[in-house]
Amino acid sequence: MLTTGEAREPRFGFIISKQVGTAVIRNTVRRRLKAVCAGAIAGLPEGTDVVIRALPASASASFAELEADVTRCLARLNRAQATS
Secondary structure, three states: OOOOOOOOEEEEEEEEEEOOOOOHHHHHHHHHHHHHHHHHHOOOOOOEEEEEEEEEHHHHHOOHHHHHHHHHHHHHHHHHHHOO
């Protein structure tokens, strides 16, 4: 996560390699992550860029599991930025 300080909405980027699975599975994971991030966008400061790399285990993860992982990681990054 990188905060640029620009006056714009936060942006998310996704890295989902072929190790995750077939194109159908990769797109399913990407759509789920996009939905999770759309819900988390309000909690991020303006000008924030976030890149999420999906690991192969994300292919079998439920929406709730992906949501919990993303939420936990964003909270950890917010805490780390607040202390630095």
